[in-house]
Amino acid sequence: MQNRYAAHPNEVKNYDTSRLREEFLMEQLFATDELVTVYSHVDRYIVGTAVPQSKDIALEVNLKDIGTNFFLERREIGIINVGGHGTVTADGQGYEIGAKECLYIGRGVKEVVFKSSGKDQPAQFYFVSTPAHHTYPTVKATQEQAQPNHLGSIESSNERTIYRYIHQGEGGIQSCQLVMGITELDKGNMWNTMPAHTHNRRSEVYLYFNLPEDGVVFHMMGEPNETRHLVVRDRQAIISPSWSIHSGVGTSSYTFCWAMAGENQTFEDMDGVAMKDLK
Template sequence: MEIRYAVSPAETKTLGTEQLRKEFVIENLFAPGELKLVYSHVDRFITGGVIPTNEPVKLEADKHTMGADYFLERREIGIINVGPKGYITVDGTEYEMDSKDGLYVGLGNKDVTFRSADPSNPARFYFNSTPAHKNYPTEKIAISQADPQHLGSITNSNERTIYRYIHLNGVKSCQLVMGMTLLKPGNMWNTMPCHTHNRRSEVYFYFDMPEDGVVFHLMGEPTETRHVVMRNEQAVISPSWSIHSGVGTSNYTFIWGMAGENQEFSDMDMVAMKDLK
């Protein structure tokens, strides 16, 4: 398990490109047959990915880092399949996961395994995990059941649909909020006008991008913006003080996961365009 430490706004101002990427960008989340995990000290957020091939892959705790006998001993997790069909088994119950289907698994579940329907064309499971204090039921959220919200316009190059999977008015959790945003063809901007939310942090995972496509992800304090270049299936950690916005060379999809003091999706500190620097 890779560990990332919290970085202050003052320190971030001094970082060059490579150091920014080292602190905030997660470049390699998937490897065939492996469980990849990144533990951030920002809200104790774990970001991970797994590609099960010939054998199922078990969700296991890094005991040294987590101090737990099993992964969900003190945690909850939200999982979205970003590849072909696969299956997740939770304490003996199997869930069929088509592309873009989600699954919430609560505190206390001991045995979570991933497998692919076709090992030669494997599933790709992306997940976010946060600390938890109470058990909520395991629940599948098919993309057809997620709460859609249509926003933006082609005039502003940001016409998109936001699907909310784990949230106050949907699947319940202790603190994890999770969903996915799909930009329509011809639209490239996300989360602009931008915002921060001082009461929670966020992780963005960009995917469904062409091999030569990039997203210029904007981060930093509103008056001290920086950018990192994101490629397909890369994630970026966004502390509570940072904006999190971006523009791509074509349309793309991203998964957002949030954790912190509250779960109010609309609890944002909006930034006026005139204040950006």
């Protein structure tokens, strides 16, 4: 398991591109027939992937890294499939998970196994796990069952739909602190989350996907008056600490999975940044 440590904004403003990428970007997440995990000391996320092609993959890590007897002993997890059809088994109960479908598994589940329905188009399971103090039931949600919110306009190149899966609102999957969903940009739109914001009570992780092979997203980060950018490619993820903006513009439209954790689960709790204050 890789480790990523928390960074002070006064230090980050002096980082060069290589250091920024080293600290915040997860470049090599999806590996066939392997469980890939990254432990972030920002709100104790574990971000990971499983791409089971020729074999099933169990959610097992070096237990010394998390100090428990099994992965979900004191954690919850949200899983979104960004590949072909597959199955996630939680303590013997199987859940078929298609593309852009979500499965939440609560604290206390001992065995989680990832499996693909076919080798030609294997499932690509992306997950985010956070500490949990209460047990909520395992729940699956399709994209049609998620809460949609259509925002933006083609005039500002940010027409998009936000699909909330794990959230406190009506119809949302309940969790201890994890909030998770997908944002899809309409064709011809490139910007997400601009005007920008921060939320000092929560951090966030972005996974960008559905980018063409030669496409990139210029992800904006940093304090509003000390912005930086990172070039992000398909199926790469960014850790966004609470003091940082998190926005991006792509060379084409794209989709991204967002996950938040921290002091509260209120999606609308954010501190807007006026365009005139960005530097």
